[in-house]
Amino acid sequence: MRRHVLAITLAALSGCSVGPDFHTPDATLPEAWQSPPQPVSSVTVSHPIEKSWWTQFNDPQLTSLVERAASTNLDLALASSRFEQSRSLLQIAGADVLPDVSATGGYQRARNSEKGLMDSSGNNGTSDFSLWQYGLKANWEVDLWGRVRRSLEAANASVALSEAERNGVALSIAAETAADYLRLRGVQATLAVTRQNLDIAKQSQALTKTRFENGVTTNLDTANSAAQVATIEARLPLLEAEEARLINALSYLLGQEPHALGQELGQAKGLPKPPSAVPVGLPSELARRRPDIQKAEAALHQATAAVGVAQADFYPRVSLGGNFDFQALEGSNLGLWSARQFSMGPSLYLPIFQGGRLTGTLELRERQQQEAALNYRRTVLAAWHEVDDALTSYSAEQRHHAALEQAVSQNRIALETAQARYKEGAIDFINVLNVQRELIQTQSALVDSATRVSTDLVQVYKVLAGGWPQAPATQG
Template sequence: MTGFERGSRAARRTLAPILTAAVLSGCVVGPDYQKPFLAMPAAWSDQKSSKPARPPQLSQWWQRLRDPELDSLVEEAVAGNLDVATAKAKIRQARASYRQSAGTLFPTADGSGSATRNKTAATTEGGAASDAYSYYQAGFDASWELDLFGANRRGVEAARYGVDASEQELRSTLLTLVGDIASYYAQARGYQARIQLAWRTATSQQQTAALTRTMLLAGTATAADVAKAQGQASATEADVPTLEASYAEAVHRLSVLTGRPPAALNERLKRGAPIPTPRLPLPTGIPADILLTRPDVRMAERQYAQYTANVGQAEAARYPAVSLTGNIDTSAFKLGDLGKNSTIGWSFGPTLSMPLFNAGQLKAAADVARAERDQYFIAYKASVLTALEDVENAIVALRQERIRNGKLAASVKSYGEAANLERTLFKAGEASLLDVLDAERSLYSAEDDLLQSRIAIATDYVALNKALGGGWDGTIDSAKPEIVAAKTGPRLASAPTTQ
């Protein structure tokens, strides 16, 4: 047998397991992710089955509240909110983790070099000392894990699902933010309206008290009547500080949601505006729509997918792993001789790693991964049920509040007529002061309830859009970091600054 034949046979023996591993590298273990099927109701509880449901109109739904100031606040909040900034940073983190995981599928290579100055000293037994000499080495190392059973590919798969989940988390944060801005804005305008009502009512009641004092001088009223009239006016005025405090809290919250100090919007919103009135009715689509429109549901589904991939990664750790490693190194006594008149060595071959005994740790790790996957599957189902509940509750709340609002409007009209009549009769001396005070108190209570009902309609409208999955659908740049560090390359260290 010639030397060439022996070399060829040796090469075949070396390459055979490598080729086998390459064929097997398309193999993966563990469960493949399948999007779960969940039985969904055919329609919402208030829908008539005979009529086809119109899809929800979720794009920029807050604009149907018809308030330009609200539109501006929403845009400012999306740009400046700190929770949104945090969610964008999580996306950058997830994308970087994905790139890091994807790198495990490719070979790695490292270069090395060294230069030493050497000399051997004379020994006590008469050995001569050597002259000083230089010794130079350079090398190149490479390795590649063949990923026989898909551990690295499952890791990349999990990281990709993690990116999807982080993007849905940003959408969920934006949905909550837009809803909170609209809700607090409606509440702030509502408090302004209630404050104006309280002052207007108190002024009317002060006029009644003044009239009572005039009647006291004429002998047609008593001092007790004057005290009662003045007491009711003061009680109405006492509502104002509480309403002012609630208004200030709503404005402060709006300021913080836009990324500003609490008092930043005080002057801007000081001038009153009407309570936002939505355009109704609102189409709600069908329950299955929330699987696509609710970002929290989609995030839960992506997390379930991510942890399904983790099961495969844990299972693959129980199987053998094969890596191809190789290196080339050269050494010489002169730097210019490297790669020329130098010693050159190389090695190349596969490395097999096989778990033999680990006291069940790898199996336990796979069981842990499966249990975590089950938890995220349950969390996904829970998120769907919560979403269905949110929509049903919002539908009922909005429908019933509109009915209540109509009744309250009729009540205000009737109490207004009664109050006007009682004042006229009181001036003519045909009605008692108690009747007037009772009518004014009832009118004020009815008008305040009507304002609160208008606020509730606006906030219920906001809640329904949030429940249906309506959020920000504009562009969001999540690639730009919050901190852009300068001078990150090698440089002389400087002493840290202290405050």
């Protein structure tokens, strides 16, 4: 018997794992990112991307919000919890590699039939008897074909998949927090510009009123100036509502109630400027950084291992089992060596007819593996497109912003000139009004463009998976 057990054990240790082995797929990416038209800020491809990219805006409040969100965001906490659950499932799957050992014990008060099988109590079924028993039982599946190993491999891939999902949520939360903060500062800057223009419009209104009272102009100018003031004032409630909405959005990202960050963020600050140089790294590094690519790779690994499990189900399963216990009719005899009993030996399970279940399962797992391989290719291609689009948008918005700066500068000169000519009576107020409207539009467009430059850069960092604050693990 010992020789048989040893032979089976050696076979298990040297046994092969059926099914395909997983190999990390090649990510089809360019050797270098295509350079967009030269922006105002240079894009340095050769340097590695900044992992703590949110600090590049040199805004301590932005840095604080992004890093606090990593600790308090509820979506990230849920993703971390799912990751910890996958690790627990891995531990459960790993238990199949080791023997299952359990202790048994029991007491029975029984009486056998006088007409049935032999009564082991010796009472011939004429009286009750007690049966005492305790011992150990063990069982271990000899993994000849790698079914258990493939199952453990799939569980490991599931952990990697859950970790990639958590990292993806962490990256998204960091990017969303930064983008909402930048939009908030942009709205506050627009509010400041609008209020400045409102002051200018009120000054024009006072001037036209004085000129009307002096009989220099007509009621048309006073009506136009009053309409301009009302039009500018009408923008303020919508901007203030957008400011409140963005503060609430940031409060939610940090896992807090509405208006929780009102006092902290309500005071307007300047819009943070992006860095002068933005390292974007090399395309070959993208597959190692992007959580969605890592997730697709882990899903492919999991599906590949599942094919091996399905193939192993066609082969026999050999298990080694045994038990050693004590049994006695009197409790006082349980400790005697003569009360011992044991059994040990291998057992065999051989599938013969399953009604097509095993074949169908294998075909399903193979098709799921094909789907996972296609999804990996799709994910890599989508990532390539996202990076190219983000770099193009960032470059274009920088050039757009530079042109708007020139437009605002010239519109300011035009307004000053028009106001002076109006005071001299050289032009009508309608000319002043048109120039002021043009200035308001270009100033608002300039602030919006500055906001988009910064949020486009956040998108660049997001699609390049620059990094994210370390999220704390779920505590058990």
